[in-house]
Amino acid sequence: MPPTHVPTPLAESPAIARSYSVAIAGSGGAGVMTAGSLLLDAAARAGLYGLMVRTSGPQIRGGEAAALLRLGPQPVATLDDRFDLLLAIDWQNLHRFADEIPLGAGSLLVGDSDAGEPPEALRAGGTRLHLLSLKKAAKASGGAWVNMIALGLAGALAGVPVQALQAALRASWKRGAEALAPNLAALQQGVAMAHGLPGERPLPLQPPAAAPAGRWLLSGNEAAGCGALRGGVRFVAAYPITPATELLEWMAPALTRVGGTLLQAEDELASVNMIIGASYGGVPSLTATAGPGLALMTEGIGLAVAAEVPIVVVDVMRGGPSTGIPAKSEQSDLSFAVDGLHGDAPRLVVAPNSIADCLAATEWAVQLAEALQAPAIVLSDQFMGQSRAVIDRPAQAGVAATRLTASAADTVDAPAYQRYLDTASGISPMAVPGTPGTVYTADGLEHSERGIPSSQAGDHRKQLDKRQRKLDRHDYGPQWADVEGDADLAVITFGSTTGAVREAVARAAVQGVALRLLSLRLLAPLRTESLAEALRGVRQVLVVEQNHGGQLLRYLRSRADLPGRASGLHRPGPLPLRPGELCAAFVDWVAAHAPQEATA
């Protein structure tokens, strides 16, 4: 990817409003995540939208950490190219974040005057540096926390009203009232420090004039859990793993309240088989994991294919292979999700493309799994899963697809209930244990329509066809992809990268460069006819993704006829693809494929 960056006059475009990007960094225990969360909450209270990404060193708990925020008047789906402000409570190990917190000539670097000099790596871009007595000021304010000084400073510089900052702090306060006053004072002092910075003039961010009906603040992991409940999941078994654990921790008490249960399994082999057992029992079931867990689950997912048991496996992707980069994002499990089972094993793979979509896509995955009696893998990732965002209240999905169950009536005209009956749709009624007259044995061995183990060629072929047909023939509706624009050059992407791609496409449009955008939500089975339709009139495609090998590009080229010569733009994690670099790359790519150079 070309490192060159073409500054874009964003604020001049009505499509792209001004936003403010803040990084609050420090060593473990400094409270940077608390300060970041409160800032996001305060911005939300002020009517703004925002996104907060958490980042930390390889040890996950303890060590250096940073809260990365972007605030603005419109929903925020991606981090910006550069940060307007890096506020460091200390400089310890902060050089490790130099790549993740890009600064530019207009950026502000604020640190503690007693913490020494900032690392050279952070100053390279010609930032403006201000050193202030952060810790001393906190101590002087009745022993307040230094992160409250940071909250006031960052909030004021971002243009968030002080009343909103105070309200956020009060709402989150869980300790005694006597300790609140000094922290409120510290917050106020941080605000005053910001306004006293020589040469800096904070501009307030303007909330949207027409306030939407309702807004939510949540993480992608919470959104996925919520979508699972909406879809009807009432049993979860799972093994803790970063970055999926928060999804499970949100679901554990929530499931109990809605009459379900979550069970912590001894390993991922157990968790996938537990949800298969529960779903065989008639209860929609889900597990959540990351790449290493998905790898362990593959034999079980194959069982769900063969025995036709609906299950949902949420894979919150992180850097791989092996233990990889556990707390940082990457879209590198795609090949494994679409192809990584033994035997011919049709499965569903659904990829949410925003924090809000984590809810809708997971709910959809539950419905698809139930309706098609097949395993569905939801490819979320660490960026969406562990980030929090202000979103518009998600709409309720339409009519829920449900499982086709069997009753004794299904055996009236047949000698016995045929669990794996070869129907036109490929979907056969699934008996729920406890139902009289439809007893059968679910089996991972190849079987006859009756469910009796069979190694005969005819039975194998019939059941393979049935399992493929039920997925192929289903009407997935318009959710299979987001298709935007009608230009004759198209960018195809999936998952969390969609946010940056969408903003880059908007920026390119400001420069007079038109692009069509396709974000694929249903990755398997690939809707080749819908894809061809969505690409009608397109001369060339560019496939954008966050992994090393260009997995989506390879997948699409192996399954679909893409127009022109498909090319790829991909980079592994943990650094996110940024809208500015994508926009610059798009502009170059379009220039290289100007119409006069195109071949028929």
Add this chain to the structure above:
Amino acid sequence: MNELAPLATLGAADFKSAYKPIWCPGCGDYTVLSSLTKALATIQRPPHEVAVVSGIGCSSRIPAYTSCYGFHGVHGRALAAATGLKVARPDLTVIVTGGDGDGYSIGGNHFMHACRRNVDMTYIVMDNHVYGMTKGQASPTTEPDWDNKLSPGGTGIRAFHPLVIALAAGANFIGRGFSGDPNGTAAIIAQAIRHPGFSFVEILSPCITFRPEQKGWKEIVRAAPVDPTDDPALAARRIMTDDGFNIGVLYAGHRNPYPARVGLAERSVAELEREFEL
């Protein structure tokens, strides 16, 4: 203990399917199937309210030979599938069947955790100290000097002691049966099903195809000389000091089973979602 309760309406035959079992002649599993159906007849729950869950192996074929709901999953994971089923559907009677390789080797971790989790279900292991389906390799309970193609001269490693592990890990009921004693085994299984929590029944079930010397087991098995105990320390001493051929209920404890928490919804999903509202 060897006397079965009088049958009311359902007989053992009502729990057998129409399929003829596929096992070698002389396999102990034939009579274990018979003991299982007899035990189910004493329990008197209709077959469609019972689920029989298994993994892979000769003995794991049992579900389809019963008239109950069956689940024939992948190797070693029967206990996991059964745990999910029972926790999601506490109204069902759940029985897990399998062999020593399936349960103690590839499924060993699940065995340990099923014992400590104490979900109310019954685990029947047909132990023949050999992998039969793959034609004669050493299992975890095989004697260290048993010569076979995969481990010439024997594995050289001591045999796994499933009952000791089960007791240490927290199983709430431990019994040992012998396939040559179908009525006695049926009684142990019925007791195991009735006992709350995780019940473990190890059944010596000879594989005379690959371990013809096991024909001699019928000469050495004996009823355990003492009554079952609820004292784990006493049970441990007895289990660790017997020679593996004492038959009967060896331990029946009082641990509370894993609680059934599914069913009652106190809130709607829409109510839960309010926590996200700004």
